[in-house]
Amino acid sequence: MSRTAALQLAETAARPGPVRERAQAMLDELHQHIPFDGAWLALAEPNGTGYRSVASTDLDESCVRYLSGPQMALDIERTGADRDRPPTSLSDVPYSPRDLQTWAECLLPAGFHETLSVALFEDGGRHVGFMTVLFRSAEPPSPAVRRRxxxxxxxxxSGIDPVRSLAASASVVNGAGAGVVLLPDHGVASLPGLSADELLAADSALIDAARDALAEGRNYASFLWPRGRRQSPDGYVRVTVLACERDLAAVSRGVVVLSPATRLRGLTPRELEVLGHVIEGCSNLEIARALRVAPRTVAAHLEHILVKLDATSRTLAAVRAERAGLYVPLSRARAGGVRPGSARRGASRHSATGRRTTDRKGTVMSHLSVKAGVAALVGAAVAAIAALLGVPDLSPLLGWAIAAAVFLVWAWSTAWPADPERTRDLARHEDRSRKLVDSLIIAATFLSLVLVVIALLRSQQKDPVGSAAAILAVVGVVAAWALINTVYAFKYARMYYLDDHHRFDFDQDEEPSYSDFAYTAFSIGMAYSASNITQSSTPSRRIALAHALLSYFFGTFVVAVAINLITSLTQGG
Structure with a gap:
């Protein structure tokens, strides 16, 4: 075969346009150099389920339909023709034509008696398709024809590889850094020239959103997707979805490409979230409920959006945002366990940090439960030691003070540095200890009263032990007050991230972290309210009211009694 003929076929394979047209042109070109009597060229369907015809020469429609069916795939597998090896003739396999159903029912009746068949594999080993050239003569193909x-x-x-066409399309995406091919069986395949990314896993919410866009009949879609911390420079990536040719839907659905999120028109993360809901047709009240903010906050964000998008109405803003890809498909983000602004996916999966203590049945012991249990053990040990050292009157006071201190230091050493993502993960874990949290609040309240009574009785003896008991009682009351506000802070975090019925508006773009919830809880503990934070639902107001009443009780009764203890000790001295 001349070098010119090979170059001509390569030029045909490199042509732009639909795969079917290119494949047919290649068969026509091939026919000029290899004297076959019929040919069939097909793409391999994913997971080896069969072949999809893309071109044929001198075969009638019924024959092409048969070759595209399941029996042809079975015979290809039976003869080993689906392996990566040189072209194989019928005379090379240990079967007679009558033993192979495809030959007996289709090819022999059509007048063919020999073949050269070859499985098509790209350089990386991916199975692209299958080709067979057919001869009416029973004479085996010559070595020269085989070599050609x-x-x-x-x-x-290369000419029929649909991934090649998709890769070429993906290459025009500015700044493309990662990408995958969408397969029709809900799987994904690597895209030549682009790296993989954890956001592009086959079962990810992002891939589901991309498939939704293609299912709507769109050939192109672009939107944003959260990655990492929302307030960080790389808080979002741009997702570009390109559909493949409709004729190849059985082989590939399209391609998904990730690139840097640029030209955001100054829109903040919260405004992008609001835009996502506006595009979905949500009202201000529905957006407020979904984002757990006040309706007035949504209205303020919409005013800013209209200015930044130079739009006179929310409808026009939605149109411009969708065209420019300036939104997050929030319904899919939430379905995947992603609160807008968080890069978490899979609501039922383990958290990305992997810091989860589970047994074989999948039950979860929360971090808060562990801390409370260890703190109780330490407190009990200290109380026992105090009793053994001859001060049994102080043992419950010492045990409580130490247990509360261990719990508080340990809990906040973990929670205080947590960013919003880590706060969400921890809140999900703490949700497993809902009953424990409520029990801690009640126990702390009543235990502080018991300690005050014990201190009142013991301090009347005016001895060093009585003085120590009074001091420890004050310490225990302060610890109980701090403990109550701490568990309420954890409770508010759980309510915010996991319970749609309890809504808080922090009046900020970034999601709140545990330090924000600490500010809320301790503000209510000291001032019975928290400025700049709105409880925007009845259930959340009920919880805050109970917290404020409990704080008032501590402020007017327990703390007052503690002060009286100190005063009496001072006067007694």
């Missing part, structure tokens, strides 16, 4: 076809196999493979 073998030399042209890589060119034929």
């Amino acid at each position: 076809l073998a030399r042209l196999v890589p060119t034929l493979t």
Whole structure:
């Protein structure tokens, strides 16, 4: 075969346009150099389920339909023709034509008696398709014909490879850094020239959103997706979805490409979230409920959005945002366990940090439960030691003070540095200890009263032990007050991230972290309210009211009694 003929076929394979047209042109070109009587070229369907015809020569419609069916795939597998090896003739396999159903029912009746068949694989080993050239003569193909076809196999493979076309399309995406091919079986395949990314896993919410866009009949879609911390420079990536040719839907659905999120028109993360809901047709009240903010906050964000998008109405803003890809498909983000602004996916999966203590049945012991249990053990040990050292009157006071201190220091050493993502993860874990949290609040309240009574009785003896008991009682009351506000802070975090019925508006773009919830809880503990924070639902107001009443009780009764203890000790001295 001349070098010119090979170059001509390569030029045909490199043509732009639909795969079917290119494949047919390649068969026509091949026919000029290999004297076959019929040919069939097909793409391999994912997971080896069969083949999809893309071109044929001198075969009637019924024959092409049969070759595209399941029996042809079975015979290809039976004869080993689906392996990566040189072109194989019928005379090379240990079967007679009558033993192979495809030959007996289709090819022999059509007048064919020999073949050269070859599976098409790209350089990385991916199975692209299958080609067979057919001869009416029963004479085996000559070695020269075999060599010619073998030399042209890589060119034929490249010419029909749908991934090649998709990769070429993806290359025009500015700043493309990662990408995958969407397969029709809900799987994904690597995209040549682009790296993989954890956001592009086959079962990710992002891939589901991309498939939704293609299912709507769109050939192109662009939107944003959260990655990492929302307030960080790389808080979002741009997702570009390109559909493949409709004729190849059985082989590939399209391609998904990730690139840097640029030209955001100054829109803040919260405004992008609001835009996502506006595009979905949500009202201000529905957006407020979904984002757990006050309706007035949503209205303020919409005013800013209209200015930044130079739009006179929310409808026009939605149109411009969707065209420019300036939104997050929030319904899919939430379905995947992603609160807008968080890069978490899979609501039922383990958190990305992996810091989860589970047994084989999947039950979860929360971090808060562990801390409370260890603190109780330490407190009990200290109380026992105090009793053994001859001060049993102080043992419950010492035990409580130490237990509360261990719990508080340990809890806040973990929670205080947590960013919003880590706060969400911890809140999910603490949700497993809902009953424990409520029990801690009640126990702390009543235990502080018991300690005050014990201190009142013991301090009347006016001895060093009585003085120590009074001091420890004051310490225990302060610890109980701090403990109550701490568990309420954890409770507010759980309510915010996991319970749609309890809504808080922090009046800020970034999601709140545990330090924000600490500010809320301790503000209510000291001033019975928290400025700049709105409880925007009845259930959340009920919880805050109970917290404020409990704080008032501590402020007017327990703390007052503690002060009286100190005063009496001072006067007694």
